[in-house]
Amino acid sequence: MRRILLCLAFVLFLLSMWMALTVGRIEGPPANPDSVVRNILYTHVPGSICALLCFFVLLVASVAYLCTKNPKWDILAAAAGEVGAVFATILNVTGMIFSRAEWGLWWTPSPRLITSAILWFLYIVYLILRTAGLPGSQHRKAQVCAIFGIIAFLDVPLVYISARLIPDIHRPNFSFGSNEQRAALVLGMVATLLWAAVLIWLRTEILRNKARLEKE
Amino acid sequence: MKYSWLSFKAIFVKDIVTELRAKQVLPTMIVLGMLIVWILRIACEAAPASTAIIGPAALWIAFLFSGILAQERSFAAEQHQDCIYGLLLAPVDVGTIFLAKLLVSVVILCIFEIIIVPVVLLFFRLNPSNRLFDLILVLLLGNIGISAIGTLFSAVVHFSGSLLSIVVLVVLLPMMIPATFALLFLFGAIPEHLAGSGALAFVGSFKTAVGYMVAFDAVFTVACWLLFGFAVKE
Numbered sequence: 001m002r003r004i005l006l007c008l009a010f011v012l013f014l015l016s017m018w019m020a021l022t023v024g025r026i027e028g029p030p031a032n033p034d035s036v037v038r039n040i041l042y043t044h045v046p047g048s049i050c051a052l053l054c055f056f057v058l059l060v061a062s063v064a065y066l067c068t069k070n071p072k073w074d075i076l077a078a079a080a081g082e083v084g085a086v087f088a089t090i091l092n093v094t095g096m097i098f099s100r101a102e103w104g105l106w107w108t109p110s111p112r113l114i115t116s117a118i119l120w121f122l123y124i125v126y127l128i129l130r131t132a133g134l135p136g137s138q139h140r141k142a143q144v145c146a147i148f149g150i151i152a153f154l155d156v157p158l159v160y161i162s163a164r165l166i167p168d169i170h171r172p173n174f175s176f177g178s179n180e181q182r183a184a185l186v187l188g189m190v191a192t193l194l195w196a197a198v199l200i201w202l203r204t205e206i207l208r209n210k211a212r213l214e215k216e
Numbered sequence: 217m218k219y220s221w222l223s224f225k226a227i228f229v230k231d232i233v234t235e236l237r238a239k240q241v242l243p244t245m246i247v248l249g250m251l252i253v254w255i256l257r258i259a260c261e262a263a264p265a266s267t268a269i270i271g272p273a274a275l276w277i278a279f280l281f282s283g284i285l286a287q288e289r290s291f292a293a294e295q296h297q298d299c300i301y302g303l304l305l306a307p308v309d310v311g312t313i314f315l316a317k318l319l320v321s322v323v324i325l326c327i328f329e330i331i332i333v334p335v336v337l338l339f340f341r342l343n344p345s346n347r348l349f350d351l352i353l354v355l356l357l358g359n360i361g362i363s364a365i366g367t368l369f370s371a372v373v374h375f376s377g378s379l380l381s382i383v384v385l386v387v388l389l390p391m392m393i394p395a396t397f398a399l400l401f402l403f404g405a406i407p408e409h410l411a412g413s414g415a416l417a418f419v420g421s422f423k424t425a426v427g428y429m430v431a432f433d434a435v436f437t438v439a440c441w442l443l444f445g446f447a448v449k450e
Contacts (some may be wrong), residue, residue, distance in 0.1 A: 001298060030235070065445050114393065115390075118386075118390055121386050121389065122386055122387075125382055125383060125386040128379075128382065129379070129383065132379055134379075139349075143372075143446060143447070144372045144447075146446075147368070147369075147372065147443050147447055148369075148387075150388055150439070150443060151368070151436070151439060151440070151443070152386075152387060154435055154436065154439055155387065155389075155390050175245060209329055
């Protein structure tokens with residue numbers, strides 16, 4: 001099942017990339033209209049949505065763990081944290097590449113870029129907590145990570161969504177206007193969401209087996 | 217209600233008296249804070265015009281790092297001979313314990329601020345002039361934010377110092393942006409024409425910055441109060 005989903009995600013991703021570079025191609029910046037650099041948005045936008053969704057999964061799993069003390073929720077939170085960190089890295093790296101091509105800057109302290117960096121830092125600290133070898137029982141460690149997961153998520157709506165409501169100079173001066181562009185974006189988004197779901201599934205299974213082996 | 221108040225008062229007085237008698241953390245905080253301020257002031261010599269910009273940042277850096285020292289200690293004393301279990305076994309609501317510990321932390325940080333803020337104002341030649349009330353408000357809001365997060369995470373037993381630092385710092389990072397800009401507005405370090413652009417689009421005015429800080433404090437204090445029970449109980 002997982003293989004089928006992974007293959008499907010890969011095919012959809014390739015299709016999205018093909019559309020992005022052909023029929024749905026976004027014209028380059030005014031200085032260099034032939035450049036394909038703006039098309040990195042087809043990876044950037046799905047990446048950012050997946051990073052946020054992974055954080056939401058992390059929140060739900062953390063709350064569920066604190067309420068039920070069932071280790072399966074802790075494992076799901078760990079998997080969502082790891083996959084979310086990957087997508088947050090993709091979000092920041094592709095954003096920096098786009099920013100460099102569009103405004104000539106790798107990074108500047110605008111609301112959008114600050115909040116994306118904060119999101120990345122929150123994920124990384126979550127992973128540090130996970131791997132820090134905290135003393136105490138497994139339940140205690142899981143409890144600490146769940147509490148951090150919940151508190152960290154509170155930062156997300158406070159800064160991430162509010163930043164999107166504020167006028168920001170670093171807003172691209174184009175949109176996905178044509179139907180082909182929108183179709184390429186939707187395909188890319190479905191493919192990336194499938195990647196994220198399968199990766200979380202895979203990591204959950206690996207972590208569950210690891211926990212079982214440690215117990216034996 | 218009266219019982220909760222009495223418990224709150226007992227825990228608060230116990231912790232404050234212990235700290236003021238033993239002086240375990242305040243001297244260290246003050247020296248660390250002064251060293252940070254002093255080093256940044258020396259760096260400012262390269263560009264004397266930037267003192268009004270570096271000053272507020274120096275104040276928050278000193279405040280954050282010294283504040284974490286206070287937080288580390290907050291529950292360390294309770295770990296000694298498992299005193300924490302005695303506290304938890306007492307018929308006191310865990311929320312009351314959290315609020316008492318939070319207030320202790322706020323008071324210790326206020327004492328620290330009373331000493332460090334004049335040093336910063338003097339070193340960086342900053343003059344809050346007729347906006348002293350605004351300065352106290354901003355410092356108090358920052359104080360509550362760091363105390364709430366710090367108290368929750370220091371309650372998570374056997375937390376190592378470095379780990380506590382990064383956890384508190386990363387959670388407080390979004391609040392430190394409006395906090396720094398509030399002081400920059402207060403000391404007139406931001407030219408009028410820059411307000412509302414770039415990073416300042418976030419916090420276009422002093423009032424917006426303070427509004428953000430109030431929102432952060434409210435959300436984090438309530439969340440930490442609700443989660444405290446999970447943090448101290450196995």
